[in-house]
Amino acid sequence: MIIKELKLINHRNYEYENIAFHENTNILVGKNAQGKTNLLEAIYICARGYSFKNLKEDQLIKFGCKDSYLKAEILNANRKRSVEVKLSDSQKKRIRINEIEISNLKELKSQFGVVIFSPEEMKIIKETPSIRRKFIDDIIANNDIGYKALLNDYYKVRFQRNDLIKNRLKNNYFEQMKNAITKQLVDYGSKIAIYRYKYTLMLNEFAKVNHRILSSDKEELSIEYQNNFSEDLVNLEVIESQYRSKLEENEQRELDQFQTLYGPHKDDLLITINDLDTRAYASQGQQRTAMLSLKLAEAMLIEKLTKVKPILLLDDVFSELDNQRARLLVEAIKGYQTIITTNTLLNIDTSKMLGNIYKIESGRVIPQNTRERK
Ligand SMILES: Nc1ncnc2c1ncn2[C@@H]1O[C@H](COP(=O)(O)OP(=O)(O)OP(=O)(O)O)[C@@H](O)[C@H]1O
Ligand SMILES: [Mg+2]
Incomplete structure (x- = not known):
């Protein structure tokens, strides 16, 4: 399965953002504290209904706001699905799949598979x-x-x-x-x-x-x-x-x-x-x-x-790997749609990657040049 698009409104340090993903590799590059992990977290929340960080839900809502909204467009076995997650500081969480509200998170899991790789x-x-x-x-x-x-x-x-x-x-x-x-x-x-x-x-x-x-x-x-x-x-x-x-x-x-x-x-x-x-x-x-x-x-x-192949969310996993292991990792994840965060592109060999690079800066997503496999 793949995620085609993600919309974020008042999620963490994002005010309003819409991002279209490549079906293979997506690299989110940026300095510390810009919103890379927050973006991976948003995808994870759409897949599971909760964050991988063990926190209170209202901590996910942008400071000073009352509610947040996430919408993921996914493609599972060629069938389009939308998942929406609405959080509010006064009401309980609401999750919809194809505009129909669900009460059990199990339904979400069966639609949307992710595996998170993070320092945690x-x-x-x-x-x-x-x-x-x-x-x-x-x-x-x-x-x-x-x-x-x-x-x-x-x-x-x-x-x-x-x-x-x-x-x-x-x-x-x-x-x-x-x-x-x-x-x-x-x-x-x-x-x-x-x-x-x-x-x-x-x-x-x-x-x-x-x-x-x-x-x-x-x-x-x-x-x-x-x-x-x-x-x-x-x-x-x-x-x-x-x-x-x-x-x-x-x-x-x-x-x-x-x-x-x-x-x-x-x-x-x-x-x-x-x-x-x-x-x-x-x-x-x-x-x-x-x-x-x-x-x-x-x-x-x-x-x-x-x-169904799950989506791989890789948060800052290249930092302790030597060049050879980093290169082998890129090889190993090739068959999956991956969303990768990193501070620098230096230790990732992007030459053989098929996908997009996005710069993340203060809660904004700036698409860079698209790389196609030579
Ligand atoms: N509810 C919130 N509202 C507004 N900003 C928030 C909220 N929660 C976290 N932030 C801010 O989001 C910023 C970015 O966090 P994030 O973890 O995504 O950074 P990052 O780009 O992954 O950085 P690093 O490279 O250090 O891992 C942090 O500076 C944090 O203060
Ligand atoms: Mg991070």
């Missing part, structure tokens, strides 16, 4: 397990309709179970209640493990290939699902029984620590380069490359599952 995403490599769980959960939830509800059910049950354990001395029916709630925990938790394992395997396959390409065959990336309650990750009944035993064996520890110690809430993804944990041992450039390989794998997975 480096957290997937660098930070705590919860970020990696969110990474894989978002991918699963975007592709499997029931997953979000399953995850919510699990977290609700885990919360109730912790509460029960904490207040057990006041509860005459503690044992019966704990048995019932543990059964639910094991039921939901085991299903989550199967999902996470299956998706991590698919992601690993793509990410490995991408990383070999981006590192000129020098590095072997691996991403592996890790959990603390089951050795088996394929057979639901076996997982359930292992999970149950784990909880039984550690009953006293849980009571002593007043919490549920085993389950998907402790899961992690182990990401390694040449068998070394990227979090601890990889260089800046290697970490950046690993992130790009993973995100590109996410795009490929979306394409495999939905048969």
